[in-house]
Amino acid sequence: MKRAVRRRWMVAGGTLVTTAALLGAACTFPSISYRDDAATTGLEAQAGDGVAPFDSASDRDVRDAGPRIDALAACPALCEEAGIGVCDAGTCGIVCTAADTCPDPVACPAGIPCSITCTGAGSCASTIDCAGSSACDVACVGAGACKLRVTCGGSRCKVACLGANTCAGPVVCNADACDVRCKNPDSCAGPVSCSGPSCLVDCSGARACGGGVTSRAADTIIGCTGDGTCGQRVSCTGAECSVTCSGVPSCEGGVCCDAGTCLGVRPACK
Numbered sequence: 001m002k003r004a005v006r007r008r009w010m011v012a013g014g015t016l017v018t019t020a021a022l023l024g025a026a027c028t029f030p031s032i033s034y035r036d037d038a039a040t041t042g043l044e045a046q047a048g049d050g051v052a053p054f055d056s057a058s059d060r061d062v063r064d065a066g067p068r069i070d071a072l073a074a075c076p077a078l079c080e081e082a083g084i085g086v087c088d089a090g091t092c093g094i095v096c097t098a099a100d101t102c103p104d105p106v107a108c109p110a111g112i113p114c115s116i117t118c119t120g121a122g123s124c125a126s127t128i129d130c131a132g133s134s135a136c137d138v139a140c141v142g143a144g145a146c147k148l149r150v151t152c153g154g155s156r157c158k159v160a161c162l163g164a165n166t167c168a169g170p171v172v173c174n175a176d177a178c179d180v181r182c183k184n185p186d187s188c189a190g191p192v193s194c195s196g197p198s199c200l201v202d203c204s205g206a207r208a209c210g211g212g213v214t215s216r217a218a219d220t221i222i223g224c225t226g227d228g229t230c231g232q233r234v235s236c237t238g239a240e241c242s243v244t245c246s247g248v249p250s251c252e253g254g255v256c257c258d259a260g261t262c263l264g265v266r267p268a269c270k
Contacts, residue, residue: 071112071134078109091115092133096123099142108133113154118145121163130157131174140166140187149190161187161208170211173199178217182208182229191232194220203229203247212253215241220259224250235269 071090079085079092084107086093091113096102099120106124108114110132118124121142128150130136135154140146140161148169150159157175161167164184171180173194182188184205191211192201199217203209204226212232213222220241224230232253234243241259245251256269 069111069134075109075112078112082109084109085114088115093117096120096145099123100125102126105129108136115139118142118166120145122147127151127169130154136175142166144168161205163187164205165189184208186210203250205229206247207231226250 075087075090075092079087084092084094092109092115094106094114094116096118097120100122101120102118102123103125105126106116106128108116108130111134113135114130114133115137116124116128116130117139119141122144123142124140124146125148127148128138128146130138131151131153133152133154136152136157138146138150138152138159141163143163144165145163146161146167149172150167150169151172152159153174155175156177156179157173158179159167159171159173160181162181162183165186166184167182167188168190170190171188171192173180174196176196176198178194178196178199180188180192180194180201182203182205186207187205188203188209189211191214192209193214194201195216197217198219199215201209201213201215201222203213203224206226207228208226209224209229210231213230213234215222215236216238218238220236220238222234222236222243224234224243224245225247227247227250229247229250230245230253233256234251234253235256236243237258239259240261240263241257242263243255243257244264245255258269
């Protein structure tokens with residue numbers, strides 16, 4: 001069955017041309033706009049640099065099969081009394097503010113929302129696991145924070161790698177809505193992968209996403225907009241995938257789109 005490829009248009013010298021006509025004058029994977037309902041500027045519109053608060057009732061309950069949990073009532077026992085963090089409106093908050101704090105693995109309680117903030121340089125040096133949380137926000141702010149694997153699931157997961165050399169290990173998101181931001185130099189050096197209904201990966205820091213990006217989500221947006229980003233292969237499947245490679249250089253590892261609809265790149269894998 002032939003895959004659908006949506007034709008995109010660009011303006012060159014006042015003349016409207018197809019992106020296919022520009023392939024010979026640009027690199028293998030030229031800069032092409034995202035689809036109309038998720039433009040490049042939409043990367044910033046969908047989420048800011050910080051960690052968004054939990055504002056959905058679905059974030060406060062277990063979404064998997066089985067008994068639902070009232071996070072507001074359950075948080076004290078699962079989070080504070082267990083010595084994991086501090087509850088705030090049903091969310092278990094773990095904050096590592098000083099340099100090199102939280103050197104041991106961080107594991108969020110299952111069934112309630114979790115927020116992890118690593119602001120100290122070199123903080124959160126071990127693994128971060130919130131795969132069992134109903135929703136999870138991870139902010140790696142201090143230089144070199146979040147050195148090993150970050151795993152999350154639930155209704156939504158946001159991983160914001162905001163400091164230089166943050167998120168050095170793999171970032172694995174299996175949430176319904178995955179949002180990974182690699183916004184500073186050399187952030188997300190390990191592979192980034194996601195699955196579920198939707199995935200957004202923003203590689204805007206210089207040399208960000210050096211370990212490549214893989215998405216099996218139904219709807220994927222990947223932006224390799226920083227210089228030297230996405231050094232390893234970018235690949236996606238699912239219903240629709242949009243990839244932008246506008247950094248100089250970017251996507252030197254190649255792009256493999258095997259989705260039902262590919263936007264921004266030719267649907268070819270080598």
